[in-house]
């Protein structure tokens with residue numbers, strides 16, 4: 001049984017028509033999404049701006065409900081947020097008055113883990129993301145990359161089966177982004193979490209994803225799923241060696257080609273709307 005199933009999921013939002021509140025039209029953000037994600041899979045979603053990527057993740061996180069269709073997690077419909085899913089956003093959403101350790105512990109407070117165990121677990125996960133020695137720093141004393149590491153540690157600490165990541169590295173400089181990509185791959189390999197990751201970056205998608213789901217421009221649909229595999233050298237094959245390989249370039253080109261038409265279509269739609 002697949003871990004996550006989107007069954008013909010549509011999401012519409014009422015459009016804002018201030019003059020005539022009765023005559024509100026519906027705006028379709030996602031239209032008939034069918035998607036299956038296996039346990040332990042790393043799936044990256046790419047698509048033009050505004051195609052509904054964040055909406056898809058919010059639905060899976062239970063932060064919003066589908067207008068029609070169903071989302072199943074381990075065969076059961078998602079009806080709201082839960083500790084079985086950890087969410088990491090682009091902005092770190094850390095508590096500024098708590099230390100790195102305190103922020104990771106905060107994620108555990110809702111789970112009923114006893115205090116002493118919370119501290120030990122928080123230390124363990126800060127270590128997993130390479131932040132040993134930084135436990136007592138407050139967010140303002142940490143770099144952007146470190147803050148995002150704390151956010152990842154916080155989400156992992158309560159041991160969710162599924163990690164949902166919405167452009168988590170978008171605000172970071174290129175080098176920090178690449179080192180966090182390496183760490184995330186390592187964490188995924190070590191923990192076996194199911195990861196759904198959203199990005200605008202084609203290279204990031206190919207580097208991280210076992211599958212890259214390319215979405216169409218509005219309304220968002222799944223256009224194609226590209227399975228990514230780097231063959232026998234597989235998991236140990238990381239960093240620059242992987243990024244500069246011919247296989248990597250091939251996948252990059254394949255995803256770029258799929259996206260290219262969609263981005264052009266999205267830009268055309270924007271132009272048409274601007275002239276109305």
Ligand SMILES: Nc1ncnc2c1ncn2[C@@H]1O[C@H](COP(=O)(O)OP(=O)(O)OP(=O)(O)O)[C@@H](O)[C@H]1O
Nearest residue numbers: 013014027029047048049050051052053054055056
């Ligand atoms: N709560 C809401 N009310 C009305 N419209 C919304 C709401 N949330 C999202 N939308 C619209 O739905 C569409 C999809 O938004 P979403 O944020 O999911 O896209 P996205 O692919 O994540 O975009 P980006 O890549 O720019 O972050 C957009 O046109 C957005 O304006």
